[in-house]
Amino acid sequence: MRSLWTWLWKYLFRAHAVVPLTVAALFVFVTLFAFNEFAFRFVAAKCKDIAPDSWWQPTGAFIAVTCAFFLGGLLGKLPHKKVEPGKDIALRATQFNLTALSLAIAGAWWYETVALASNGKKEPITQYVMCIKGAQNDWTILVFIVAALILGRWLWHRPGSHLQ
Amino acid sequence: MIEGAFIAAVAAGGIARGGLIAIAAGGPGLLLFVTGYDVLCLVKGWPTPGQVIQWWSRDHPFLAGLFALFVGAFVAHIFWHAT
Numbered sequence: 001m002r003s004l005w006t007w008l009w010k011y012l013f014r015a016h017a018v019v020p021l022t023v024a025a026l027f028v029f030v031t032l033f034a035f036n037e038f039a040f041r042f043v044a045a046k047c048k049d050i051a052p053d054s055w056w057q058p059t060g061a062f063i064a065v066t067c068a069f070f071l072g073g074l075l076g077k078l079p080h081k082k083v084e085p086g087k088d089i090a091l092r093a094t095q096f097n098l099t100a101l102s103l104a105i106a107g108a109w110w111y112e113t114v115a116l117a118s119n120g121k122k123e124p125i126t127q128y129v130m131c132i133k134g135a136q137n138d139w140t141i142l143v144f145i146v147a148a149l150i151l152g153r154w155l156w157h158r159p160g161s162h163l164q
Numbered sequence: 165m166i167e168g169a170f171i172a173a174v175a176a177g178g179i180a181r182g183g184l185i186a187i188a189a190g191g192p193g194l195l196l197f198v199t200g201y202d203v204l205c206l207v208k209g210w211p212t213p214g215q216v217i218q219w220w221s222r223d224h225p226f227l228a229g230l231f232a233l234f235v236g237a238f239v240a241h242i243f244w245h246a247t
Contacts (some may be wrong), residue, residue: 020202027196035189042184061243076214094216097201102231109238123180126242128187133243136188143191144243150198154217155232 019075019153023146030139037136048134061141068145072152 051057108125115122133140198213205212211219221228 017203017206020199020206024196024199024203027192027199031189031192031196034192035185038181038185038188058243065239065243076218091211091216094205094211094213098213098216101198105235105238109234112238112242123183125187128183129242131184132188143195144239146195147191147239150195151232151235154214155221155228 019149023150027146030143034136034139038132042135047131051134051137057137061144064141065144065148068148069152072149072154075149075153 053059111122112125115124116126129140202212202214204210217228
């Protein structure tokens with residue numbers, strides 16, 4: 001038991017691990033509930049109309065997502081293990097995954113363009129997001145806030161301090 | 165334009181459930197994958213995606229800015245649609 005706690009402390013109970021651990025734990029449930037809601041309970045024919053603007057939507061949500069992006073940059077200052085760039089397989093795996101992510105984003109952008117130009121033959125991603133927002137507005141905003149937090153943590157370079 | 169398509173889709177009886185599930189569960193699922201991989205990297209002592217991007221963005225700040233603009237524009241487009 002003691003060795004388990006030692007292992008957890010050594011690898012996970014560190015400030016730099018708090019963000020991914022918290023988000024991963026939260027999003028296990030968010031993903032499962034989202035799938036359950038839209039696969040089994042939600043009636044696709046009943047997408048709600050767009051709600052009128054309020055203090056929270058879109059202005060408040062925009063501010064919240066922007067603040068999350070900058071907060072992510074600040075979180076990049078948390079002490080982390082010093083890992084030097086190398087030519088090992090882990091570095092290449094990470095680079096491969098990031099390239100795949102970039103390609104996926106480009107593909108989504110391409111599909112969005114094609115769908116918008118199809119005069120209703122294809123449904124744009126925006127349309128799905130609007131329907132999901134109509135049903136689960138606050139949860140949708142939470143997903144965008146967390147995504148902005150992670151992007152901010154990735155893109156704002158902060159050398160920070162290193163653990164020994 | 166998007167709002168018109170949305171209203172037309174609602175009037176026509178809804179939108180494809182498969183696409184709806186893919187977007188609704190795929191978004192948080194992607195974040196789950198990313199953070200799960202982040203945790204795996206922390207445990208294994210591998211470079212995390214954040215560290216790799218930071219190395220890259222330090223060497224290529226202009227490209228990193230363009231990438232942030234690209235992602236931000238896409239997110240803004242699908243979230244803050246024109247009404």
